């Protein structure tokens with residue numbers, strides 16, 4: 001895809017309006033149509049390792065080396081430590097089963113292997129019981145710069161390292177449980193924005209400077225550099241403010257929010273949810 005062509009960011013988006021934007025494209029990619037599961041999927045130790053063709057490992061290798069090279073001094077320490085703890089290797093696709101075993105031991109989270117983009121309720125139902133739904137297929141070689149569909153590079157490289165942080169994983173599970181309790185469309189939209197500006201596009205202030213923890217940034221070469229540049233207006237994290245901020249799926253993010261710690265992310269989201277009556 002040419003550089004000047006607006007592209008959606010490399011992350012899930014749950015809003016109907018965003019899907020409508022996909023649908024407006026001339027040739028909607030079937031991988032971008034949410035799936036409603038009609039049965040169980042393999043979880044944890046039951047997940048088998050696919051017989052990946054060599055070009056899939058090459059794709060992982062290319063994406064990994066490009067992204068990992070950008071992350072020291074840009075990604076937060078909790079994420080970089082999570083990379084080490086999960087033992088992600090640069091030269092071959094990891095096994096979801098192995099990651100699941102490590103996460104389970106560390107923070108009580110497990111992996112569920114899913115076939116693609118999930119229906120919103122299915123997606124959050126997994127996370128509400130501390131299961132991260134992940135694909136095990138990787139984008140095609142011609143999609144190195146961008147894929148509109150979920151793939152395991154975004155799921156594994158973008159999301160899973162930060163899950164090793166107990167405050168983040170606790171927040172994540174509580175967020176999902178909260179999301180499933182909310183039915184008002186305006187409140188769902190607030191939660192979608194919250195998810196976007198934290199889980200996918202979150203920044204964190206540290207004594208060493210501002211760092212990245214959002215998976216949508218960490219798995220996107222353009223967003224990593226852009227998110228820490230002067231082109232972005234960074235706003236202090238407050239849940240209420242964040243819940244009102246619209247986001248742009250098809251361009252680099254002009255506005256981002258910075259938390260002070262994962263403890264703050266968890267405690268302030270819980271307080272907001274209680275204030276809104278979403279905890280019951």
Ligand SMILES: [Fe+2]
Nearest residue numbers: 011012200215
């Ligand atoms: Fe994501």
